[in-house]
Amino acid sequence: MQKRSGNTRGITLIALVITIIVLLILAGVTINALSGDNGILKRATEAKQKTSQAQKDEEDALATMVDAINGAVPSQDGYSDSKKVNSPKVTRGMIPVKWVSNNWVVCSEDDPKWYYYDSSKQWANVMLSDGTYKADTVKVGQVVEEKDLGSMYVWIPRYAYQIVGEKNIKVTFLKGNSNEGVDGVKYTTDQSTDTTKTAIVHPGFNLGGTQLRGFWTAKFEASGTNKDGKAVGNASSSSGSEQYAPDSTTIAKSLPNKISWRHVSIGESEKRSMDITTIAKSSYGLTNGTSHLIKNSEWGAVAYLCYSDYGSAPMTNGAGSINSSPWYIYDAYTGQGPKSSSDEGNYAYDATGAHNYSTSNGVLSSTTGNVTGIYDMAGGAWERVAGYLDNGNSNLDTYGKSADESVKYFQNGKLNSSYTSIWDSYEVSDEEKNNKITLSDGTVETDLWNGSKTALKYQEARYRLTNYTYNKMASHKGIGVNEVSTKCAFYAPSPARTDWNWYVTAADAVAGNVNYGRAWDDDLVLIGHLAVPFVLRGGGCDNGSSAGVLYSYITGGNPSDGDGFRAVLVV
Numbered sequence: 001m002q003k004r005s006g007n008t009r010g011i012t013l014i015a016l017v018i019t020i021i022v023l024l025i026l027a028g029v030t031i032n033a034l035s036g037d038n039g040i041l042k043r044a045t046e047a048k049q050k051t052s053q054a055q056k057d058e059e060d061a062l063a064t065m066v067d068a069i070n071g072a073v074p075s076q077d078g079y080s081d082s083k084k085v086n087s088p089k090v091t092r093g094m095i096p097v098k099w100v101s102n103n104w105v106v107c108s109e110d111d112p113k114w115y116y117y118d119s120s121k122q123w124a125n126v127m128l129s130d131g132t133y134k135a136d137t138v139k140v141g142q143v144v145e146e147k148d149l150g151s152m153y154v155w156i157p158r159y160a161y162q163i164v165g166e167k168n169i170k171v172t173f174l175k176g177n178s179n180e181g182v183d184g185v186k187y188t189t190d191q192s193t194d195t196t197k198t199a200i201v202h203p204g205f206n207l208g209g210t211q212l213r214g215f216w217t218a219k220f221e222a223s224g225t226n227k228d229g230k231a232v233g234n235a236s237s238s239s240g241s242e243q244y245a246p247d248s249t250t251i252a253k254s255l256p257n258k259i260s261w262r263h264v265s266i267g268e269s270e271k272r273s274m275d276i277t278t279i280a281k282s283s284y285g286l287t288n289g290t291s292h293l294i295k296n297s298e299w300g301a302v303a304y305l306c307y308s309d310y311g312s313a314p315m316t317n318g319a320g321s322i323n324s325s326p327w328y329i330y331d332a333y334t335g336q337g338p339k340s341s342s343d344e345g346n347y348a349y350d351a352t353g354a355h356n357y358s359t360s361n362g363v364l365s366s367t368t369g370n371v372t373g374i375y376d377m378a379g380g381a382w383e384r385v386a387g388y389l390d391n392g393n394s395n396l397d398t399y400g401k402s403a404d405e406s407v408k409y410f411q412n413g414k415l416n417s418s419y420t421s422i423w424d425s426y427e428v429s430d431e432e433k434n435n436k437i438t439l440s441d442g443t444v445e446t447d448l449w450n451g452s453k454t455a456l457k458y459q460e461a462r463y464r465l466t467n468y469t470y471n472k473m474a475s476h477k478g479i480g481v482n483e484v485s486t487k488c489a490f491y492a493p494s495p496a497r498t499d500w501n502w503y504v505t506a507a508d509a510v511a512g513n514v515n516y517g518r519a520w521d522d523d524l525v526l527i528g529h530l531a532v533p534f535v536l537r538g539g540g541c542d543n544g545s546s547a548g549v550l551y552s553y554i555t556g557g558n559p560s561d562g563d564g565f566r567a568v569l570v571v
Helices: 002-035 040-069 266-275 296-306 394-399 417-422 430-434 456-475 506-511 541-546
Strands: 094-100 103-106 125-128 152-157 159-165 168-173 214-218 290-293 321-324 327-330 382-389 424-426 490-493 500-503 534-537 552-555 567-570
Touching: 152 296, 159 296, 168 296, 214 296, 266 290, 266 382, 266 567, 290 382, 296 382, 296 534, 382 552, 394 534, 424 456, 430 456, 456 490, 456 506, 500 506
Parallel strands: 382 424
Antiparallel strands: 094 103, 094 125, 125 152, 152 214, 159 168, 214 567, 290 567, 321 327, 382 534, 490 500, 534 552
C-alpha cells in the first residue's frame, strides 16, 4: 500500500515537469509568434503604421485636391533661389507656355526653361483656357498654333528700382511679398524718397494695402467678338463710328493679330476687365484670383522694367488705318511691329504677316525685344488705365460706370470706396476742384475752358493749374511722369490758331507755338484740364516715335475710336 502510494507521487511529479516544459515551449512559441521578426505584434504595428500612412496620404491627396479646386498650386514657391526672382503665381485655368522653335509649347510650372528674368529677358507667359486647349486636359509638350491660343498673360515679378540715369533704371528683384531684395537689402516704400539716389519698392505691387509678389499683365490689347464672330469696338472705315457692338457673348481676350477693342468708355473697360474673374470666369477656365483694368502704377511697373537690364523699350505698333478728315482710327491690330526697324510711322495692316508679333520686325514692339514680352504698350491704340485726376468733374460720373450702369465706380465726382484698391488717384488744386480760378487781374473765372478765352491771363491760369497737378504727381513714384521728364504740356485754344493744341508756356499758347512735354525717347507728357480727368498711356499708332511706354495723356473717358484697354490678373 505504501509502495503503490509512493509510485503515484513519482508519476505525478514527472507529469508535472513535462507539463511545465510543454507550457514553457508553448509560451516561447507564443511569445515568438507575438513579438518575433515576423510576429503578430510586429505585423499589427506595421499594419497600424501602414493604415496611418495611408490615411495621411489620403488626407494629403484630399488637401491637394482642395488646393487645386481653390486654384492653388502646392508645389509653387514664392521665390526661386536658382533664378533669383519670384516664381510666377498660377491658378487653375492657366497654362504655362514657352517659345520653342518658333512655336508656343505647353510646359510645366517647374520647367527650368519656362522663364529667365536675367540678361536673356525671357519673361514667363501663360495662356488661359478660353482657346482650343483647357488646363485640365492639355498635355505638356503640346504645340499650340496661333489660331488655338487662349488669352495670353505675362508675369511681372516684384522689384525695387532706382533711376541711375536717362533710360537707365536699376531693378532689384524682391523675395516673395517682402521688401527684401535678392541682394539681402531691405528696401523702403517711402514715396517721398529721391529715386535718383535711393531705391524703393515699386508701388505697382501694392494692391489696396496687399503686397503682391507679382501680377499678370495682358500680353496684348483687349479684343473681342460678337455672336456673329465680328470684331467689336472697331471704327467703320467710312464713318468712324462703331462698326460692330459687343453682345452677351463678348469677352475680353488678349490675343495677337486681332482688331483691338475700342469705342468703349473707361468705366466699361474696367467692368470688362473685372468680368474676367467674376461673371465670365468660366469662359477663361479660372477659379481663383481677381482682375481689373491695369492701373497707372501697374503700367509704370511694366514700363520701368523695360528700361532695366531685364527688358527693352518697345518700338511703336503703327498698324492702324487713319482717316484724316474727319480724323479717326480704324483697323488697329494687336501685336504688330513698327513700320520698319528705322521707321515708327503709321501704316495699314499687312495681311501677309510681315509685322506679326513673332517676326524679326514684330519683336521690336515687345517689352523684351523678343516674343516673350508684352505688346502694344507703344502705339496701336491709346490705352486706358485706372488712374484719374480727383477734380470732381462730371465726366467721372458720366463715363466712370459700366455701359449698362450696373456698376458705378464714381458717384458725385468721387470714387466709390469699394474700388480704391484698383484705381490710382491724383491731386489737383483747390481752384480746379472748386472751378473758381483767380486770374492775374484778380477776376475769378468759372469757364476757363471756353474756346473764346485766349488772352494771356487765361493761358497763365491754364498753365498754373496743369503745372500744379504735374508737380503733385511727383509724389507718386514709379508711374513714369516726373521721374522721367522735367516738364509737361497743357491744352489750350490760341488766338493765333483755329484749334486747341498743346503748349509748355503761357506765351507759347498766345503765340500759337505748339510744343510738348517730353519724357525719355521723346514720349509725350500731356496733362489735361478740367474736363478730362482720366489717364491714357502708350500713345496711338499715328503718334509714330512719340508713342511709347512713357507716353502720358488725359482723356474725358468717353468711347473713342482710338482708345483701347488691357487687364491685369492677380492670383
